[in-house]
Amino acid sequence: MAPHENTGHPRRWAILGVLVVSLLVVVLDNTILNVALRTLADPIHGLGATQGELEWSINSYTLVFAGLLFTFGVLGDRYGRKRYLLVGLALFGLASLLSAYAQNPGQLVAARALMGVGGAAIMPVTLSIISNVFDPRERARAIGIWSGAVGLAVAIGPILGGALLERYWWGSVFLINVPVVLAGLIAVAALVPESRDPRPGGVDVIGVGLSVIGLVGLSYGIIDGGEHGFDRALVWAAILGGLAVLVGFVAYERRIAHPSxxxxxxxxxxxxxxxxxxxxxxxxxxxxxxxxxxxxxxxxxxxxxxxxxxxxxxxxxxxxxxxxxxxxxxxxxxxxxxxxxxxxxxxxxxxxxxxxxxxxxxxxxxxxxxxxxxxxxxxxxxxxxxxxxxxxxxxxxxxxxxxxxxxxxxxxxxxxxxxxxxxxxxxxxxxxxxxxxxxxxxxxxxxxxxxxxxxxxxxxxxxxxxxxxxxxxxxxxxxxxxxxxxxxxxxxxxxxxxxxxxxxxxxxxxxxxxxxxxxxx
Structure with missing residues (x-):
């Protein structure tokens, strides 16, 4: 092959567009949520969520997303990146629909956690797909465009969320994801090639479980203590228990061959x-x-x-x-x-x-x-x-x-x-x-x-x-x-x-x- 010949996929820029939209929908949802918090707290026009429940509506997504990020990257490399991108988009769309029609704060927190699972499946495989379909000489530019999507989402998310809340009910900030996800599923199925890593890493199920349990326990203790006071045994049991599990997580990760x-x-x-x-x-x-x-x-x-x-x-x-x-x-x-x-x-x-x-x-x-x-x-x-x-x-x-x-x-x-x-x-x-x-x-x-x-x-x-x-x-x-x-x-x-x-x-x-x-x- 001639040294000057481009080794990238013929449809690589169209594929990049699809991946950017997939990333946008993940980041956009969190920035939209910032301006919806006041409405969600309203008992008449929202769900009457307490401050602690509002914190969990954000953190249930974030903690699950962070806990599963490594694992889904490895699973995508092992079983197919396109497959996991489709799974992630489908989960994200379903969770957005469930969030939009949540009847109480508990349902919203659970739906947001499911949304975190979808987001964790989407983000790592998009980068892997970019590396796979672009020539090394174009890869830095492609990743720069991919990264720029985050800045774009930060800029337009609060404005879009505010515009939706001016005209529609609070669920519209989640429902807006559904048509975007459906279009993304069709575009990914039609354009994105399947790829795998011939030497994927190991899957650290125990490590992921320990990290999520520890972080949720620690966060629960901190949030509940701030909301109802730190003078209760349950709060300190959650905080100290969460910290103990995280210490165990670190010790376990040091001793295994393929840590998360x-x-x-x-x-x-x-x-x-x-x-x-x-x-x-x-x-x-x-x-x-x-x-x-x-x-x-x-x-x-x-x-x-x-x-x-x-x-x-x-x-x-x-x-x-x-x-x-x-x-x-x-x-x-x-x-x-x-x-x-x-x-x-x-x-x-x-x-x-x-x-x-x-x-x-x-x-x-x-x-x-x-x-x-x-x-x-x-x-x-x-x-x-x-x-x-x-x-x-x-x-x-x-x-x-x-x-x-x-x-x-x-x-x-x-x-x-x-x-x-x-x-x-x-x-x-x-x-x-x-x-x-x-x-x-x-x-x-x-x-x-x-x-x-x-x-x-x-x-x-x-x-x-x-x-x-x-x-x-x-x-x-x-x-x-x-x-x-x-x-x-x-x-x-x-x-x-x-x-x-x-x-x-x-x-x-x-x-x-x-x-x-x-x-x-």
Whole structure:
């Protein structure tokens, strides 16, 4: 074959389009959900979900997705990537339909968990298919387009969700997935070729089970403690039990030949540091995005569509600055760029501790924009550092590990910061609800959405309760924002201490004697 001949599939660009749509529907659904949280909490127009149930509607998807990501990648390599892409799309579409018509928060949480199974089957095989159908000379460009779909989904998700909620019932934010999935199933069946890895890895069923059980137990304890108090044995049993299972998971993963998460890699600082940075920044960022949706729609009174538009500076900053990040890394080094990015995130999330009920809204938008710039300058240098620490043949492992850590950290960020928010709100609203009947007092103390529902039933007499709820929520938001800024600041320390600087050179194949964790297969 001539060296200049393209070895890619004849329909590779059409196939890429199908894969991008498949990825879009997965990412879009989570960004849409951010603006639907207030509506889901409404007992009349939504499901009357508590704050804990809203956190689980996000985390049930995220934890299942993260727990199964490695396994579905291996299964796709073993039994057929096209087959698993079709299965994943079908599951995602079915789960979207079930979510749209959920009758209570419990059903929504279960449907979202099933959606996580579908998402975990879709994401890893799309990358494998791209590697299979594209010539190596075009592969980087194709993966760049695939990655850009994430930024596009972040930008259009809140706006699309807000527009749907303006005209239709809350289930429309999930139902919109169904026609897209049906079109995707047809296009995948018609265009995407089947492919397999002739030497697939092993399937770590026990490891996956331990990781999911441990993370769910830990998250349950944190969320339930924040909602109902940490003075109960059940809460601590869940937290400590979850941590114990996760310790067992790490011990088990160290001893098997084909682990779902190769924990030995974390012994190497130049791999572990950027992965930790990814985890810390998503822990900080996702928790903030969770509570700002309530701040904008309840405290400030904006509609879902207006809220979606207010998130645009965050998404727009990433779309503008992320493409420039690679150039900045080449000029200044991964350490400097990551440190500046984390500093911007720390300043932005910490700024929410100074934002009140009457802060000019342009300042809120500017804060989102600064946070977006920071995020745009963290992921590219972190991924470059991760990939430079691994042999070329293990590049897929680095991508999968960072994606898993990102998802898990985001889920824990929502759980921890949401619990801080709930506990602080409950302490500050209590004096204003003392005169309410028992059931109404419990609902108002649970969340700001509950307080608004009680105030609505009280009529004009409920106005003082709304004012008290707004004040309690803003005060609680300040505490959550400060904790979020602390985690971002810890990331700066990690970067300055362990991240490679300008002089670091990519390691194509580290010596086994020097880095046995990196050299092992």
């Amino acid at each position: 998460l190769d924990v030995r890699l974390f012994r190497v600082p130049r791999f572990a540091a950027p992965v930790a940075v990814v985890g810390l920044v998503f822990f900080a960022a996702m928790g903030v995005l969770f509570f700002t949706s309530f701040y904008l729609q309840l405290v400030r009174g904006y509609t879902p569509l207006q809220t979606g538009l207010l998130f645009l500076p965050f998404a727009g900053a990433q779309l503008i600055f992320a493409p420039q990040s690679a150039t900045m890394v080449r000029r200044y080094g991964a350490r400097a760029v990551s440190a500046v990015g984390l500093a911007l995130v720390a300043v932005a999330v910490g700024a929410f501790a100074l934002i009140g009920a009457d802060t000019p809204i342009w300042l809120v938008g500017a804060t989102f924009f600064v946070q977006g710039i920071g995020m745009a300058n963290i992921m590219p240098p972190a991924m470059e550092s991760i990939m430079s620490a691994l042999p070329r043949e293990r590049a897929g492992v680095g991508s999968a590990v960072s994606n898993t850590v990102r998802q898990v950290a985001g889920a824990l960020g929502i759980a921890v910061l949401g619990s801080v928010l709930a506990a602080a709100y409950r302490d500050r609203i209590a004096p204003a609800t003392g005169g309410l009947p028992g059931p109404a007092r419990a609902v108002a103390n649970e969340s700001i959405s509950g307080a608004y529902g009680v105030a609505e039933r009280l009529g004009p007499a409920g106005q003082p309760l709304i004012g008290a709820a707004n004040g309690a929520f803003v005060s609680a938001m300040h505490w959550a924002a400060l904790l979020s800024a602390v985690f971002a600041a810890v990331g700066i320390v990690v970067v300055l201490r362990w991240m490679p600087g300008r002089t670091a050179t990519p390691q194509v194949a580290p010596e086994p004697a020097g880095e046995p964790e990196l050299a092992s297969a």
